Amino acid sequence: MVELLDETPRVRSVVLDPPDWGGHLAGQHVDVRLTAEDGYQAQRSYSIASAPEDEHLVLTVERLDDGEVSPYLVDELRPGDELELRGPIGGYFVWEASTGGPLLLVAGGSGVVPFRSMLRHRAAAGSDAPARLLYSSRSLDEVIYRDEWEGLGADVRFTLTREQPEGWTGYARRIDGELLAEVAWPPAERPLVYVCGPTVFVETAAEALVALGHDPARIKTERFGATGGR
Amino acid sequence: MDALDGNAIAGQLVEVFGAELTTATGVCAGCGASGPVAELEVYLEAPGTVVRCRSCKAVLMVLVSRRGVTCVDLHGFAQFDVGRRIRE
Numbered sequence: 078m079v080e081l082l083d084e085t086p087r088v089r090s091v092v093l094d095p096p097d098w099g100g101h102l103a104g105q106h107v108d109v110r111l112t113a114e115d116g117y118q119a120q121r122s123y124s125i126a127s128a129p130e131d132e133h134l135v136l137t138v139e140r141l142d143d144g145e146v147s148p149y150l151v152d153e154l155r156p157g158d159e160l161e162l163r164g165p166i167g168g169y170f171v172w173e174a175s176t177g178g179p180l181l182l183v184a185g186g187s188g189v190v191p192f193r194s195m196l197r198h199r200a201a202a203g204s205d206a207p208a209r210l211l212y213s214s215r216s217l218d219e220v221i222y223r224d225e226w227e228g229l230g231a232d233v234r235f236t237l238t239r240e241q242p243e244g245w246t247g248y249a250r251r252i253d254g255e256l257l258a259e260v261a262w263p264p265a266e267r268p269l270v271y272v273c274g275p276t277v278f279v280e281t282a283a284e285a286l287v288a289l290g291h292d293p294a295r296i297k298t299e300r301f302g303a304t305g306g307r
Numbered sequence: 308m309d310a311l312d313g314n315a316i317a318g319q320l321v322e323v324f325g326a327e328l329t330t331a332t333g334v335c336a337g338c339g340a341s342g343p344v345a346e347l348e349v350y351l352e353a354p355g356t357v358v359r360c361r362s363c364k365a366v367l368m369v370l371v372s373r374r375g376v377t378c379v380d381l382h383g384f385a386q387f388d389v390g391r392r393i394r395e
Binding site: 166167168169275277297299302 | 317345
């Protein structure tokens, strides 16, 4: 472990320099395994936040109070410590510059992590595929990589569902068919859609997109839960 | 408990089958629905891992690990097409 970065009060990025890392695709994840002194093991999956082109491997971890792995990663891990990783894992929820677009990314909370990897990859690869991210967060304080989105060359739109700062001009409601109709390209333009977030969020967004006429075969989803890490 | 999806067992499948299988296509023996493993319903906290059809909820796959041995039951699939992935 090289460095720990504060993203929000509950979220930190763990910067890693794994030996013999063979590279990854944007959107993939790794499994992190912790072993206690008595041999007890706990394992969770975390999405990779860095682009394949980045120097280090970055995982972004949300601290779950009753979690077995995330409190250790967020609170206990120190630079120089070693972690047991397996990965990169997953070949489905990935995007490569050669895949093209238009690329529509829909994120709920820390579901935005793989999209940072995709948009950094898109920028690094010089892709001209149009990209749009709709990112739902409870409040501005909980927006991850807040200072970074503007520089990625994508159309990034926020919706703050619980609390908005004074003078907020972005969206302030939960993601539903109406909001998706406003933000998404029309189905006729056949955008490639990725939805990532908690299960209920993903199902609401995916069902609304299908109802709007988007081809289910062009909608990829990834769900995470309190025990699934990510 | 909310169901996750097949992305959540990508690592487990690599461990058991030695290949990336979330892009493989499974056909449900119950209702005939077909789609990538990544989009199936996954319950991690059942006794073992239970994978269900998103359309008819039939159990497609069960993975149970005990003392380092994993038993896999695939009886719910009528077909399981790994395409070229298995050779990679």
